Amino acid sequence: MFFNSLLTNFASLEVGQHLYWQIGNIRLHGQVFLTSWILLGALLVFISLGTKKMENDPKGLQNLLEFLWDYIRDLARTQIGEKVYRDWMPFIGTLFLFVFVSNWGGALIPWRLIKLPSGELGAPTADINTTIALALLVSLSYFYAGLSNKGWRYFEYYVHPTPIMLPFKILEDFTKPLSLSFRLFGNILADELVVGVLVFLVPLILPIPVMFLGLFTSAIQALIFATLAAYYIGEAVEEHH
Amino acid sequence: MLAFNFFGAAEGGLFDINATLPLMAIQIVALTYILNSLFFKPVGNVVEKREKFVSNNIIEAKNKLSEVEKLEADLLTQLQSARTEAQRIVSEAEDESDKLYKEALELANNEANASKEKARLEIESQTSAARDQLSKQADDLSELIVNRLILEK
Numbered sequence: 001m002f003f004n005s006l007l008t009n010f011a012s013l014e015v016g017q018h019l020y021w022q023i024g025n026i027r028l029h030g031q032v033f034l035t036s037w038i039l040l041g042a043l044l045v046f047i048s049l050g051t052k053k054m055e056n057d058p059k060g061l062q063n064l065l066e067f068l069w070d071y072i073r074d075l076a077r078t079q080i081g082e083k084v085y086r087d088w089m090p091f092i093g094t095l096f097l098f099v100f101v102s103n104w105g106g107a108l109i110p111w112r113l114i115k116l117p118s119g120e121l122g123a124p125t126a127d128i129n130t131t132i133a134l135a136l137l138v139s140l141s142y143f144y145a146g147l148s149n150k151g152w153r154y155f156e157y158y159v160h161p162t163p164i165m166l167p168f169k170i171l172e173d174f175t176k177p178l179s180l181s182f183r184l185f186g187n188i189l190a191d192e193l194v195v196g197v198l199v200f201l202v203p204l205i206l207p208i209p210v211m212f213l214g215l216f217t218s219a220i221q222a223l224i225f226a227t228l229a230a231y232y233i234g235e236a237v238e239e240h241h
Numbered sequence: 242m243l244a245f246n247f248f249g250a251a252e253g254g255l256f257d258i259n260a261t262l263p264l265m266a267i268q269i270v271a272l273t274y275i276l277n278s279l280f281f282k283p284v285g286n287v288v289e290k291r292e293k294f295v296s297n298n299i300i301e302a303k304n305k306l307s308e309v310e311k312l313e314a315d316l317l318t319q320l321q322s323a324r325t326e327a328q329r330i331v332s333e334a335e336d337e338s339d340k341l342y343k344e345a346l347e348l349a350n351n352e353a354n355a356s357k358e359k360a361r362l363e364i365e366s367q368t369s370a371a372r373d374q375l376s377k378q379a380d381d382l383s384e385l386i387v388n389r390l391i392l393e394k
Binding site for chain 1: 254256261262264265266269275276280284285287290294
């Protein structure tokens, strides 16, 4: 039956299979760390090459890095505000770069060619652990930003503009990381699955537009994640009058 | 079977949350510090130094421009006053030369008139002298003629 064969096809995509590393009592998803190390290593090499010889008249790689820096600064400045964006720019920039490099690395590099004993390599952001880690870091940082900037007055935010908002604002503290992590996870995993299924069913030409769409989605997701993180931090440090 | 695979169970699954999460969080925090010292700080220093340099240059250029405009206005007023001064001097000189010309003309006229008068007087005196002489010569001649006529007789 066709439906049954589709199911087995899905199964051959190895959804939800992991390469387990056992260290003492803890278990890790090895494929996530392997790809993230490769991609972050490439990112760090790229950045150290670009910043090796900084000049006042930028050339080549330095130009690109300065453009990137400017882009991240604009993002942080518009969302967080002129006053404290400087403190948070590295964090926002790291989120953006990490998500962007993970998404694009997962989409562009033919990881499938490398066979693992279990599971398969792919975008680190297609693993729920990674996205929850990112989202929780964002939650921690906006709490820290609010408390360190305004002290206990941070909690005025919960009853602003009226105390009726209190339950919703508390609920938001849970929905923010949830939506952040699931949005990123869902988009990247769905992209990988769609491309995987299409490549499996029609190996020629047809998957290419979907792959381009995937690249577009990946870039947009990185931007959305960084922008929302900056927005949450900006919301926490904003002064109410 | 599909559902079983997806929402995984004992081993694996899409929502299998384990120690990967905290380790990934630590890795990202470490990455933040590494990128801060490797990327954000050095690039920021260079970019902000350049932005400062450019804005300083713009301010300096604006100052210089306003200075130039002030000097230009200054020069313009100086030029204006020099022009009126020159005009004044020219008209003064014209007046002076006019006066001198008139004086010289008058002087020359007077002199000419005087010499004309003198010449007229001289001519008159010479004319009368000549006339006297002529009349005297005529007298002499007539006398001579008379004498000769008388003598011949």
